[in-house]
Amino acid sequence: MKTENIEDIYELSPIEKGILFHSLYTPEFGIYFFQMPFVFRGHLNLTAFEQAWQQVIERHTILRTGFYWEDINKPQQVVYRQVRVPLEQQDWRDIDLESQQEQLKSFLESDRKRGFDLSQECLMRLTLICLSEDFYQFIWSRHFLIIDGWSVPLVLKEFVQLYEGLCQGENVSLVPSIPYRKYIDWLQKQDIASAETFWRQTLSGLKTPTFLKYLDVENLSSQKEIYEEQRIYLSPATTDALQSLARQHHLTLSTLFQGAWAILLSRYSCENQVVYGCTVAGRPIELVTEEPIIGLFVNTLPVWVNVNPEQSLLVWLKQLQEQLVEMRQYEWTPLVDIQGWSEVPRSLPLFESILVYENAPIDRVLRDWQGSLEVENATIFSNSSSFYKTNYPIAIAVYPGSNFCIGIDYDFRRFDTATITGILQHFEILLQDIVTHPEANLKDLSLLTSKQQHLASKLEKEVAFNFV
Template identity: 65%
Template sequence: MKTENIEDIYELTPIQKGILFHSLYAPEFGQYFFQTRFAIRGNLNSVAFEQAWQHVVSRHTILRSGFYWEDVDNPLQVVYKQVNLPLEQQDWRELDPVEQDKRLTAFLKCDRQQGFDLSQECQMRLTLFRCADQYYQFIWSRHFLIVDGWSAPRVLDEVVQFYEAFCQDQTLSLAPSIPFQIYIDWLQQQDLSKAEVFWRRVLQGVKAPTPLTYLYADDVGSLANPNEQYNDQQITLSEAKTAALQSLAKQHQLTLNTLIQGAWTILLSRYSGEKDVVYGCTVSGRPADLVGAESIVGMLVNTLPVRVKVNPEQSLLPWLKQLQAQLVEMRQYEYSPLVDVQGWSDVPRGMPLFESIVVFENLPVPPSLREGNRSIEVPNFTNLYKINYPLTVVIIPGSSLVLGINYDFSRIDVATINGILTHFEIILHCMVTHPEVPLKDLSILTQTEQRLALELEKEITFDFDFKETSPIDQNPVQVSVSK
């Protein structure tokens, strides 16, 4: 560690400690590794683009941080005064589009496998591929320790603003950034005793996670490449179906997030046969009483348990309102360290509190990423990441809602995931078309599955007659058995 280049040293947040532990425990799986990929159209000035990134890194302490965990009681993050973040560039204009796609896929895989040396000064990489004269693919790779999903758009927004200024030989003056340490200081001031009372009440009686064993394939085979343990599948709802969900939420003063979590709760209950389910959900971790929290760049997001009881006789809308009230109450304690929350439950040490999480990516999209009057155009971007849970539901809102699942394919096969996504879409459609019905009447089955279920029911329904001499009634008794 070069002490002359050190600006500051402080402890990690609880969520950072958990991420660091999992990253060091299983580095070969590329967990908590994020890649943001987006296309760029226009006459890109690569020199100004690299310069813009360098200025943004200089503004935010977390982007200049490495991590130190050896020979210390608690791991530390070290902020460096200066960090060099080079932009790697490759020219692919002579390659046809098919070959470009192959090489980009191979690069993304290799990039994930490379990972990061967490003790180094910067946990980010930038790679630019020129695919045509005015078309580029750009990859921003970083570790989840430094930037959460809420922070990423802010970083990109500042990059675009600085880029535009440099291209026009102008000086850009932005408001001073808020150091990540401000959030750490706020965390250390919170009263965990109040959080403990809340979580012990919420999790009382939970002794094991809602199992995903009913989703696991009997034999998914050995991993051909242990570095690629996770995969992604997704479907996109039509604009009409998305608008119907939004209308339902607005009409009944519900959030879209509540509808999604309600649908996932019902699916977990149906799959497991349990009426008391627990899953995880991500929260922004940006408290209202911390001035400037929404503008802090860093790892503030947290993952916490959601416990929901499913009464089949209860009507959908009142149940959803209860769920929403529960989620609002939980926000008061979203600073709670997950490791402590698990300790306050009855789940034994060494056993996870939940095996699936829901990530609702309702992220702010800065104007600079939407406006069409820029010298370069960023039409869309995609986040690729791996998180340390067997199954992660990722929801991306928009005019067409995206339902995605990141899953451990050493435990769950692709056919099962496709089935889950199909059932997810069906249950959301049923919630829109039958919002007043009891939970038990909401179907998750496709038409084919419904037909097979009816045929199976017919096969196991039978009638038979038998005669039995009874001292009370000498008449024959007819019995009909249905299952």
């Protein structure tokens, strides 16, 4: 570490500490490593491209930050004054299309295996691959320690503005950025005693997590952790209906999807009270200003909800939303503290599933790019691996768009392919039934298609007739 290049040193946020621990404890699993690939078509100004990324890194301290933990009492993050943009360029123009696709798959895999040295000066890297004349594959790889999903569109928007300005020879005036340290200082001023009182009351009576099906519980510790992913896309009609229902009844889309998952958990566990984790943006209202602040704010919190089968769906959803809003004032609370304040034994997890509603406008920033380049395949999914990796047995991620996408990332030791396929099917059917019968009671919502319901009704009548 060259001390003359150090700008600042300060401690980690509780979220950073947790992710640092999991990253060091299971480095071979690639947890919290993210790849964002997309394609540029058009004349690319390489000089402006590199300079724009360099200016973005210079603007935000967290993009010039490394982490240290060895031989010190507490882990520290070190901000460096000067860091060069880690841009790697490759030329694949002499390779045919089929070979390019295979080579890209191989590159993405090796890039994930390469990972990051968490003490290095910049925990992200950029790769620009020329596939043909005016046709480029771009991969942005980064570690979750330095940037969460909400920060991604802020970074991309700044890059686009700076790139277009450099191409046109214009000076782009961006609002001053706020260093991530300001969030650390804000955290240290929060009333942890009030948070403890809130979470103890909220989770009072919760003694065990909502358990999910395991394939082989006895041999979990001896098996290698393997994460797989499946996803489905809802139809445009169902997507429009969900958005309409949310607007009409003043519900957030996140509430709708969380409600659906809670109902599924209740059906699967045969319990009326279920607990799952949900991710929150974690950005304090006090720090939300016109100036961008890039870093890791997102947090995962427990949602313990009573799924009363006799209750009206809409009434229940509004109560759930009120519960989620109430949690916002303490959404900064470290999950490890919440676990300690609950009645769930330390030997057990607080929950075994999480739901992520990814409403950060990443795709929109790229689609709305009005300039010399066209962006294609702008997606937050990697074509060869799951995008959203966690250390939970099952993570449901919902991605908005013209067709809602629901992805499930799961531990293959605990769930087989057929089980996850069934969960996704139930999720889709339940959402369709919610928009079709919003006035129904929870017990009347079905997990069967209309064809399956007809068959079940027919079999029920036949059985009844045989007993007459």
